Amino acid sequence: MVATANTSATICGKPLGLASAEASTLVGLEAHRIHVEVCCTRGPSFFQMVGLAEAAVREARVRVASALARLGVLIDEYAITVNLAPADLRKSGAALDLALALATLGAVGELPEGVLAGTVVLGELALDGTLRPIRGVLPQLEGARARGICSAIIPAGNGAEGGLVEGMDVRVAATLGEVCEHLTGKGRLRAAERTPFVPDESSALGDLSEVRGQTTARRALEIAAAGNHNLLMIGPPGGGKTLLARLLPSILPPLHFDEAIETTAIHSVAGLVEPEKGVVSVRPFRAPHHSVSEAGLVGGGDMPRPGEVSLAHNGVLFLDELAEFRRGALEALRQPLEDWRVCIARARARAWFPARPLVIGAVNPCPCGYHGHPRRNCRCSPRLRHSYEARLSGPLLDRLDVHVSVPPVEVSALTSGTPGEPSSAVRARVIAARAVQRARRERGETTTVTNSTLSAAELEHVARLDRDGGRLIEAAIAGLGLSARAFVKVLRVARTIADLENSPRVRAPHVAEAIQGRLIDRGRAA
Ligand SMILES: Nc1ncnc2c1ncn2[C@@H]1O[C@H](COP(=O)(O)OP(=O)(O)OP(=O)(O)O)[C@@H](O)[C@H]1O
Ligand SMILES: [Mg+2]
Numbered sequence: 001m002v003a004t005a006n007t008s009a010t011i012c013g014k015p016l017g018l019a020s021a022e023a024s025t026l027v028g029l030e031a032h033r034i035h036v037e038v039c040c041t042r043g044p045s046f047f048q049m050v051g052l053a054e055a056a057v058r059e060a061r062v063r064v065a066s067a068l069a070r071l072g073v074l075i076d077e078y079a080i081t082v083n084l085a086p087a088d089l090r091k092s093g094a095a096l097d098l099a100l101a102l103a104t105l106g107a108v109g110e111l112p113e114g115v116l117a118g119t120v121v122l123g124e125l126a127l128d129g130t131l132r133p134i135r136g137v138l139p140q141l142e143g144a145r146a147r148g149i150c151s152a153i154i155p156a157g158n159g160a161e162g163g164l165v166e167g168m169d170v171r172v173a174a175t176l177g178e179v180c181e182h183l184t185g186k187g188r189l190r191a192a193e194r195t196p197f198v199p200d201e202s203s204a205l206g207d208l209s210e211v212r213g214q215t216t217a218r219r220a221l222e223i224a225a226a227g228n229h230n231l232l233m234i235g236p237p238g239g240g241k242t243l244l245a246r247l248l249p250s251i252l253p254p255l256h257f258d259e260a261i262e263t264t265a266i267h268s269v270a271g272l273v274e275p276e277k278g279v280v281s282v283r284p285f286r287a288p289h290h291s292v293s294e295a296g297l298v299g300g301g302d303m304p305r306p307g308e309v310s311l312a313h314n315g316v317l318f319l320d321e322l323a324e325f326r327r328g329a330l331e332a333l334r335q336p337l338e339d340w341r342v343c344i345a346r347a348r349a350r351a352w353f354p355a356r357p358l359v360i361g362a363v364n365p366c367p368c369g370y371h372g373h374p375r376r377n378c379r380c381s382p383r384l385r386h387s388y389e390a391r392l393s394g395p396l397l398d399r400l401d402v403h404v405s406v407p408p409v410e411v412s413a414l415t416s417g418t419p420g421e422p423s424s425a426v427r428a429r430v431i432a433a434r435a436v437q438r439a440r441r442e443r444g445e446t447t448t449v450t451n452s453t454l455s456a457a458e459l460e461h462v463a464r465l466d467r468d469g470g471r472l473i474e475a476a477i478a479g480l481g482l483s484a485r486a487f488v489k490v491l492r493v494a495r496t497i498a499d500l501e502n503s504p505r506v507r508a509p510h511v512a513e514a515i516q517g518r519l520i521d522r523g524r525a526a
Pocket of ligand 1: 214
């Protein structure tokens, strides 16, 4: 927003121009208001910027000077002081360029007084005055709107993203000159186009019908998709774990508009939104390499950027070869998988990013991969196997709700020529089960969109067990040593299995199948 307030005063007999423009900066996904104040006097060339500006902001002087020169304003003829308020908030990036240029124009008397009041201005300047797109336009405009700002000027390259913001007059400009013409009434900036949101359904790579056999793993994939439960697949090489995981998006429901906005905001901060589309219209599928760092996986950096777990928000985070990931990176995943958001603490600020992906992990049962294989011998020593299992076990695995064994695929299944059930049929059941969950939320019975995040208190209401189901789970707790966390997870998964059958009650067979999903990990009850 810009509230230009040219004031005529004098300092040492020289006319003093004061003007301000308002922009914003992001801390995580949170937009903070930045007030850019410029004070100019005619006199020996001088430029000073105060207000905790990072290098890219300080360099704005060079870009702004060149862009203004194109308009015939030479800032070297002035002594200029810039203040970026609030002073205790670090400002980074080049998105403040446009506000700085406009405030300078206001201060030297080139813009009418108050012309930008109530408008947020964002954009990076090229030396020739072209406006370059910036990161994080969507969360910045939403933040401004929440502060009561009702108009904005943004770079044309961010137009599609800006068009997503409702209740705000968003104008797009290609150059600083265009902005000036608009503000002085010589021209009119185009409004950012509002394109109707259409979820992209064409981008799933492949179809589940490609998968032969693997009935249990396919069923686990369907349950995971229906309730957004995290899934671990364990099996020897070549059984189809990677294949199955990559097909998961083909059975997930299309992205809702609200989810698309949330996901777009995160991708926008990371600079990953396609400029022409402006919106993420397909559920993200992120498959980071196992060499990914802790910051790469959960987010980090001096000016915090989202990590893979947040970029996969509302989509899938696939951790292939889970045992090969750095221990520190996997440990860092524990908090987001519990809280569904990541907190990145820095000296002056704390940044939050949402992180609610469906996590799917794939792993071999031992280093050579053939432990428990029906036809091949495992070459690993018990000690090696033990240290491998120790690397895998623990709280992270406990957070993966369903564990499924992916055995070697039978030759007969591969050669039978009978294709598996297509993704479209499975997806229809997943969509129906998710509709049941949404209806429960709309009736006020739950607060969560999917069963994977139901609280223990909510489960008491929505997953009340019948007598046989109750006995079964009691036996599992007593005989198999299910932990309290595992008990809650079994109930959540059982609720999803019941939803797939549209069964209001959670019955014994649902519980039995859910318990199975916690046990196949080398017979270990999580
Ligand atoms: N059940 C299956 N149906 C059809 N093709 C399969 C199946 N399983 C594996 N394949 C074929 O084998 C290839 C290798 O499978 P995939 O990479 O998914 O195995 P994996 O379990 O991930 O092995 P690894 O443990 O070595 O990573 C697949 O690309 C696919 O062509
Ligand atoms: Mg694999």
